[in-house]
Amino acid sequence: MRKYVAEPYKIKVVEPIAITTREQRQEAIERAGYNTFLLNSDDIYIDLLTDSGTSAMSDAQWAGLMIGDEAYAGSRNFYRLQDAVRDVYGFKYVVPTHQGRGAENILSQILIKPGHYIPGNMYFTTTRTHQELNGGTFVDVIIDEAHDSQNDHPFKGNVDLDKFQALIDKVGADNIPYICVAVTVNLAGGQPVSMENLKAVKELASKHGIKVFFDATRCVENAYFIKEREPGYSDKSIAAILKEMMSYADGCTMSGKKDCLVNIGGFLAMNDPDIYQRATQLVVVYEGMPSYGGMAGRDMEAMARGIYEAVDYDYIHHRISQVRYLGEKLADAGVPIVKPIGGHAVFVDAKKFFPQIPQDQFPAQMLAAQIYLQAGVRTMERGIVSAGRDPKGNHYYPKLELVRLTIPRRVYTYAHMDVVADAIIDLYQEKDKFKGLEMVYEPPVLRFFTARFRPL
Numbered sequence: 001m002r003k004y005v006a007e008p009y010k011i012k013v014v015e016p017i018a019i020t021t022r023e024q025r026q027e028a029i030e031r032a033g034y035n036t037f038l039l040n041s042d043d044i045y046i047d048l049l050t051d052s053g054t055s056a057m058s059d060a061q062w063a064g065l066m067i068g069d070e071a072y073a074g075s076r077n078f079y080r081l082q083d084a085v086r087d088v089y090g091f092k093y094v095v096p097t098h099q100g101r102g103a104e105n106i107l108s109q110i111l112i113k114p115g116h117y118i119p120g121n122m123y124f125t126t127t128r129t130h131q132e133l134n135g136g137t138f139v140d141v142i143i144d145e146a147h148d149s150q151n152d153h154p155f156k157g158n159v160d161l162d163k164f165q166a167l168i169d170k171v172g173a174d175n176i177p178y179i180c181v182a183v184t185v186n187l188a189g190g191q192p193v194s195m196e197n198l199k200a201v202k203e204l205a206s207k208h209g210i211k212v213f214f215d216a217t218r219c220v221e222n223a224y225f226i227k228e229r230e231p232g233y234s235d236k237s238i239a240a241i242l243k244e245m246m247s248y249a250d251g252c253t254m255s256g257k258k259d260c261l262v263n264i265g266g267f268l269a270m271n272d273p274d275i276y277q278r279a280t281q282l283v284v285v286y287e288g289m290p291s292y293g294g295m296a297g298r299d300m301e302a303m304a305r306g307i308y309e310a311v312d313y314d315y316i317h318h319r320i321s322q323v324r325y326l327g328e329k330l331a332d333a334g335v336p337i338v339k340p341i342g343g344h345a346v347f348v349d350a351k352k353f354f355p356q357i358p359q360d361q362f363p364a365q366m367l368a369a370q371i372y373l374q375a376g377v378r379t380m381e382r383g384i385v386s387a388g389r390d391p392k393g394n395h396y397y398p399k400l401e402l403v404r405l406t407i408p409r410r411v412y413t414y415a416h417m418d419v420v421a422d423a424i425i426d427l428y429q430e431k432d433k434f435k436g437l438e439m440v441y442e443p444p445v446l447r448f449f450t451a452r453f454r455p456l
């Protein structure tokens with residue numbers, strides 16, 4: 001049997017989950033239009049749709065809820081959150097938001113003017129949408145290796161400095177308000193960015209007066225990979241590495257639903273007092289008072305506590321190891337997955353899994369539906385459906401056509417990982433018999449959430 005890093009916690013509360021028959025699952029997936037986002041969670045055994053807001057909170061976080069101060073202004077829990085962000089991330093100013101996209105909305109409105117370009121290390125759905133809504137154009141400056149699912153570069157999330165420089169030469173630094181660097185890169189497979197690269201990006205950006213904002217959503221996972229893979233960091237603590245990473249940014253957007261170990265929440269942080277001032281004006285319009293920004297006092301307390309728990313080595317070591325266990329089990333059986341295995345998820349390469357299905361017949365969407373049918377395991381498409389359409393109305397054809405198996409933090413056991421792996425390995429044995437899908441309903445934006453499909 002494969003060796004594993006056992007859990008650094010024990011179970012205090014349990015939540016029963018549904019065991020269903022294949023017939024029940026067949027009905028459910030048809031009702032859902034072959035879109036796993038539209039399944040009811042009551043019909044799901046193991047839910048790997050996302051690691052967003054699905055973490056199990058600790059007893060200390062639950063206890064923190066009881067000391068929520070629900071004052072409309074100046075809640076004590078806001079100050080606890082502000083202190084935690086200052087202490088762990090090192091930024092001066094913090095604006096709480098209801099989740100990550102709330103922070104993206106505010107940052108994009110403040111910094112982006114029509115005609116601007118925003119370079120980034122691969123797009124993220126909500127991030128790019130906010131940039132475009134403000135008249136900006138996203139430009140991908142990730143290294144080429146990131147687009148190759150079999151390349152095992154240790155820092156596949158790195159920014160290609162030549163691509164960044166080429167964009168500056170082409171459009172002028174005045175038209176680039178900031179570069180958005182995601183640590184880790186979700187859509188590349190949870191791939192990290194090296195400290196060396198973060199430092200170099202900051203140097204190049206500063207030389208041209210361009211700001212650097214991190215999408216810090218999975219920054220603790222990124223810090224773990226730096227500790228594991230980058231020379232000079234193996235003896236440093238996760239907290240010290242995270243702090244150094246953040247020192248190469250002017251600020252960050254954060255989805256607390258990931259690496260802050262909470263079910264809801266986020267923030268925008270920065271060092272520039274002018275940007276902070278404008279953010280406090282906008283947060284009132286879109287989220288709430290600057291001292292709660294769409295969060296309850298109790299939720300800010302849980303997030304403040306989660307910020308500290310997340311940088312505990314035993315926590316993050318187990319987290320990354322559990323994801324790796326699932327990935328290695330699949331890879332050993334020949335299932336094509338993105339390598340190296342990322343921080344929050346295992347990504348199955350659907351183009352290689354179903355080579356007989358053309359990309360515009362949605363191979364990853366079909367694979368996600370089949371994984372559900374096989375064992376009640378919910379996963380998500382990250383391919384052509386997620387990529388959406390360009391401004392002319394044509395599909396974007398992303399190089400990567402993936403199914404994401406996202407592991408919630410502190411929720412499932414290794415036995416659950418075995419169930420997931422066995423289901424996919426069984427499907428892989430009979431992969432040749434499957435055909436693709438056609439889309440029968442398509443919403444205008446972020447279509448992957450609600451689109452409906454029919455088997456061909």
Ligand SMILES: *Cc1c(COP(=O)(O)O)cnc(C)c1O
Pocket residue numbers: 052099100101102124126127182186215217254255256257265266
């Ligand atoms: C989840 C996520 C976001 C958006 O955060 P929400 O809390 O879902 O609004 C932004 N960037 C990345 C990389 C994410 O994974």
